[in-house]
Amino acid sequence: MPPLEPASLLTLPCELRNAIYHYVFDSTSTTTPPPPAPARPSPPPNSDTHPAPPRLDPTPPHHHLALLLTSRQLHTEAHLLALAHTTFRLPTTAAHPAAFALRARRLSAAQLAAVKHLHLTARIPHLRALNESWHNAPFGHVGLRLETLTIVPCRPDASASAYAEVADLSQAHTLAHVFAETLRGLRGVGCVEVRNGGCFGEGVWRVLWRSLVFRLWRWGGGECGIRFESSGEGEGEAWFRVYLQAGGGGEGRGREVGEEVGRLAGGEMPEASTAGVGL
Numbered sequence: 001m002p003p004l005e006p007a008s009l010l011t012l013p014c015e016l017r018n019a020i021y022h023y024v025f026d027s028t029s030t031t032t033p034p035p036p037a038p039a040r041p042s043p044p045p046n047s048d049t050h051p052a053p054p055r056l057d058p059t060p061p062h063h064h065l066a067l068l069l070t071s072r073q074l075h076t077e078a079h080l081l082a083l084a085h086t087t088f089r090l091p092t093t094a095a096h097p098a099a100f101a102l103r104a105r106r107l108s109a110a111q112l113a114a115v116k117h118l119h120l121t122a123r124i125p126h127l128r129a130l131n132e133s134w135h136n137a138p139f140g141h142v143g144l145r146l147e148t149l150t151i152v153p154c155r156p157d158a159s160a161s162a163y164a165e166v167a168d169l170s171q172a173h174t175l176a177h178v179f180a181e182t183l184r185g186l187r188g189v190g191c192v193e194v195r196n197g198g199c200f201g202e203g204v205w206r207v208l209w210r211s212l213v214f215r216l217w218r219w220g221g222g223e224c225g226i227r228f229e230s231s232g233e234g235e236g237e238a239w240f241r242v243y244l245q246a247g248g249g250g251e252g253r254g255r256e257v258g259e260e261v262g263r264l265a266g267g268e269m270p271e272a273s274t275a276g277v278g279l
Contacts, residue, residue: 010073021078024064025085080114087117092154095122095129097140109143116147121197123154124171131181138189146189152197168204176211183226183242184219196238205238212240213260222258229254 009017068075068082093099104112118138138144153175155168183192196205209230216226230240243253255263 010071014077017077018081021081022085024067025078025082080111083111083114084116087119087148087150088115090118090120090122092120092122092126094139095120095126097129097133100139100141104141112141112143113145115144117150118146118148119150119152121152121154124175127151127153127175127178131178134182134186136185136187138186142188144188148191148193149189150193150195152195153199154197155199165204168200169207172200172204172208173211176208176215179212179242180215180219183216183244186244189244192242192244194240194242202238209240210264213257213264217257217261220257222261223256227254227256228260 009020012020065082065086068079090100090103094103107115134140138146138149153171155171179192179194186192199205200208213228216224220226225244227243228240229243231238241254
């Protein structure tokens with residue numbers, strides 16, 4: 001009887017391998033990652049290893065992406081799943097389509113379509129690109145089909161001056177305009193999440209949120225296919241989520257625009273002619 005071959009990941013049935021890949025690459029997992037494997041000698045020339053994955057910076061720690069470097073077969077089987085389950089961080093300049101294209105230039109069309117979660121930390125002037133340059137496609141790329149787009153705005157330099165409060169209010173209204181104009185036509189995104197991240201104080205954040213909701217209500221009425229969730233006012237790390245019906249993420253989640261306007265106005269739906277009062 002011939003000796004049995006030692007078991008390995010690649011000898012498992014494909015159904016089991018896929019289950020393992022889902023577990024390893026799941027970006028929502030909160031389990032503690034396993035300790036790093038012992039150091040291995042460098043592979044010899046012409047080995048079966050695969051080049052490094054394309055240049056998109058994963059949200060740390062994502063050491064599990066190194067699994068893609070272990071063999072060509074594993075990379076072929078799992079790299080699209082890894083891209084779909086990993087949240088990639090983007091710097092402030094990547095808000096502009098040309099800069100994003102430069103960072104993603106090594107991705108094929110299939111790989112770019114596999115990316116589902118992007119996290120953009122950007123200075124407020126750079127966020128103007130959302131409605132000025134994106135042309136209704138995330139980062140100006142129609143091939144992107146995102147489940148979540150997380151945006152963390154950064155304060156301008158003027159916020160550290162004696163006119164900080166005035167500057168913050170001005171920037172909050174600028175952001176409300178940018179987000180409203182962007183969300184009205186954005187396609188290929190299921191959920192846009194905006195996090196305060198210490199950018200604004202509680203009062204200014206409330207102005208931003210209410211101004212955004214009011215602008216979208218004035219545009220689309222009480223029901224325009226956009227739904228909202230928020231962390232509430234006065235809570236620590238403030239955030240809000242906007243579910244876009246066109247992206248498939250809004251059904252059954254959050255409140256419609258009219259409901260949110262009514263909540264912010266004190267529980268009663270205001271008339272269109274007087275809705276601006278108190279918002």
